[in-house]
Amino acid sequence: MLERAEVEVLLTLAKELHFGRTAEQMRLTTGQVSRIVKRLERRIGADLFVRTSRAVALTPIGASLVGELTPHVAGIDNAVRRAIEAARGISGMLRAGFLGAAAGQLLLKAVARMGARYPDCEIHIHEAQVHDAYERVFGGTVDVLITALPVHGVRVGPVLLSEPQLLAVPLDHPLVGQAEVTREVLADHPVVQMPDTLPEETRLYRIPATTPSGRPVPLGPKADTFPEILALVATGKGVFPVGEHAARFYPRPDIVYLPMPDAPPVRWAPVWLAANETALVRAFADCAVEAAAPAPPRQEHVADPGNTRARPR
Structure with missing residues (x-):
């Protein structure tokens, strides 16, 4: 079994890949960090890190160990935190x-x-x-x-x-009738723009500057709210990529939502x-x-004539 201090040193070093920074974070000396790592490696029987004068890197065995330990450590920390919060x-x-x-x-x-x-x-x-x-x-x-x-x-x-993206287009748009579209169509039609108050990475994730083939995406008018975006789409001012939920929560007789399977999920x-x-x-x-979290599937039971206990169907 690994001691908690050993696990913390291992995970910190795997993140920092620097013995000095790891020692500083753990309030240890560099020598103590080195000895803990060597002790772990002797116990496991393989090197966990490759050390050179210029860099520190995980070995495949080390990377696998860190990958498996990380969620368990996080789970333990969360369980302890929830218990403390429940007590307080x-x-x-x-x-x-x-x-x-x-x-x-x-x-x-x-x-x-x-x-x-x-x-x-x-x-x-x-x-x-x-x-x-x-x-x-x-x-x-x-x-x-x-x-x-x-x-x-x-x-x-x-x-x-996490949901697929759809492309909102007006009812009389040339794309209506297609089973699905790709992000390439964004180069052929103005796209309604989100306000500049949104972070740039958020805007570009939804509305890229270019299509996958490199064609520029023409800019349509800006809108400040989602109803404004849909109003601009309905009046033919542009198209707009939306999450799949929009088709359920914002159905409109003047807008059609087309699947866009090559777009990243929202x-x-x-x-x-x-x-x-x-x-x-x-x-x-x-x-x-x-x-x-999705609800677990309901398990049906049927009576067993030869047994008084019910069994799953």
Whole structure:
């Protein structure tokens, strides 16, 4: 069995790939880190790191060990944290925001679970718009926001939902009638633009500057909210890539949603400022993950005439 200190040294060194920085983080000397690693290698019977005068790198065995240990260590840490929080009690006010209908559904499920688990918490729900969603996070008016990724400069929780992209086009658009489209069609039609207040990486993930073949994507008019985006699409001002949920939550007689299978998925997750991370925020993220998990399949049972116990069908 590995001691916790040995595991922490191993994982820290695997991340830093530098004995000095690892020693500093672990509050050890470089010699102590080196001795711990050598002790681990003797116990395992193989080198875990390749050391040269210029670099440190994981061996294949070391990389495999680190890859298998990491989620287990995280699980132990999370279990201990939840036990501490349960013992101390989690209370206070949490300002939770969401961007879009899919995020709203995820948030409501998380809030319901939070209310059942932490009755002393007070949760205020805020609907964000495309133009102000991240300003609310960076400005501190919401503590946590469920939104589409990617977002940099914040802590990103686990992905709660990953969905395919569709292309929203007006009812009379030339593409209507096709079973699916590719990202190449973005070069042939103006694309409604999201506001500049969104991080650039977020905008480019959804609306690339060029198609996969390198053709430029023409810029359409800008919109500040999702209803404005759909209004511009419906009036023929441009097309717009959306998550699959839009076809369910925003059905319109003047818009058609076409599958775009070569586009990357739209991923939704809770995000928050590192400086604002609290036990309450972490508890909300945990509840959101649990609430977003698919329900286990219901197991049916049939009576067994030869046995008084039921057995699965």
